[in-house]
Amino acid sequence: MSVRTRLSTVAAVALTTAVTAGAAALLAGCGPENPAGESAAPPAATAPSGAGTASGPSTRPGGTAAPTPTAPTATATTPAVNGTAGNHLTISNGTDHVLMNGTSVDFGTVVRDLAWSPDGAKAAFVDGAGNLMVANPDGSGRVLVARAPGGETWSHPTWQVSAVVPGVEVPLKNNIFFAAAKGGVSRLKGIAATAVDGTPQVLGLGTEEGPDIKPLPQTGNTWPSAAGPHGTAVYANSDTGEVYIRDDFLRQQGGPLLPGSQPALAPGGEDLVFVRAVGGHDHVFEGGVAERPAKDLTPGAATDFTEPAWSPDGRTLAVRAPDGIYTLPVDGSAAPVKISTYTGLPAYRP
Template sequence: MSARARLRRSSAVALVSAITAGSALLLTACDPSADGKAAARSAAATPSRTAGSATATPSAPAAPAATPSAPASASAPAATPSGVATTAPARPSARPVEAALNLTEGTGLTISNGTRYVVMDGRVVDFGTVVRDLAWSPDGKRAAFVDGNGNLETSDPDGSHKTVVAKAPSGTTWSHPTWQVFTPDADERKMHLPPVNSLQFTADDHGTRRILAVPAQGGTPAPITLNTYADEDPAPVPQTGNLWPNTAGRIGSSVYANEDDGQVYIRDQYLRQEGMAVAKGSQPDRDDDGDIVFVRSVAGHSHLFTKGSDYRAAERDLTPHATADCTEPAFSPDGRTVAFRTPDGIYTVPAAGGTPTKVSDTVGLPAYRG
């Protein structure tokens, strides 16, 4: 690597590490425990969700020495979930920033923290614009995110070829996009099921939250259809208070949470938008096989729970010994691993259960590039 290339990379890594502390306010408008509507409303008012919040840009980062969420050390054990293997190596005194823990290479894991810099494949990528709530198309070829003006954008994985998909109206805050893709086979085409290539996201319109969808190529966002399962006594599905959508699977089914009743819902694209509540919790994600992972408060901390595609099955606590909040879980493409955020960085844990392992000191939103 040339001296100039090393200098560029060193500068980018230093900048990301320096701004990590401020990024905690830039990541989510959701209460991790989802146990109270008031907390979710309060979190929604953070600057990260305000259109045009240029203050989120890292033009004047704090000095690394003053960054409380710098790479984990023995001085901050309270921020580490109990039982988590803290694998951060000792940092050489000469170049401490470059030695920050970053084990994302070859994993597909990415971390966005509300700045223009994204941790990806063992390095830091400069997208050239603020990147909030980064998500990926199923093939990993396009990124979707909310930019510094609060608008919905897509780009190539290196931040090039940006497209503004839709612009947020004044007074409306957009967050947490997810990419929904459905390519019908021959039989499904005979059933007149159309292909889908769209983005779903949360829209907070002066305190009222709904999930909207817009074609990935651009267009006018509209609320998604939410109906109940057609059983003998269907419970009504809330039309507002919905947030944190995530889609997965060949037919683009999704999960989302409702801040008013504190439950996780499924939405089955194949069955024409019918859905139901399946668990108490928030911030859900879904894998291609229909398993879900979500957040629930236990003894004062946010834990991660999984539930199989048979939603009547028992739940599993993936972080039973957590002594810090574990939030914003994301399934790996093969469904075998769950990445999640803690106050001191990003961890992963086997989806079948096991010991969490720290993979990055960067505090941000984890997502997997397919």
């Protein structure tokens, strides 16, 4: 059964069970709250310094350097200068601080490419030494999951979580995928999310589905994004310029979906967004793992919109631009609206 056909027929049967059990497989945790409420201004304490970018290959297709963020001031005229109050949005920018809940949380170590577990209980990121770390939402309880070898750059971790679904035979998974670049060559690697100072393995990508069976590209793969109840992931290949699907339902299979980069899989695992150059700017498109035309969500873009992230309810996207973070509806019914003066990698905490 092909990836696209299988996803269409099984999703309705397995979704509720898999999401519930998958969340139970992760440790419970709680994050920092904003005691002043959603409309309160962020504190006037020291703001993140430096203009971090997502680490690793192919993180800024537009090639524009992010400006140094400006420290927020706690005044009535700037009630949400970092744009994260009351909306689950977080922003990591390569400093020790992560913006969330309308404030700045000190993780006690450099945080690059932060990604949340599907239940929001844990954060995975790459630290200042290039290692893969997991921590609680307030930065406490840091665990070294894997240590990056010399000369290898790790980037963009993503959580692959699924539960055993009776009658569907979906195996239990609780892994972290990421891109590993060395000597100009990028591969996808994976490791158990519960590992401590473990050794990641190169992900097997198998062969392309369909009648013309052929090996999938094993190098040039970047920007993995996993979601949904079956351990499905998408990723980009810098050599072919296409977005691929990696299906882990009963056996590993996959194939190219459409031209683009920086894909992000929707929480349900059926839809995705990605970046594609149009008229000299990077636009954000929406598509699906099942074949259907992709839709340009930013047709009037006069700047580069990159690094899209899904809100937990699947209705809103956060995207990065050279001058900050914007949000827009997934259905394309409105243009992007700037909500943050900070630049960094947007991610939503479920």
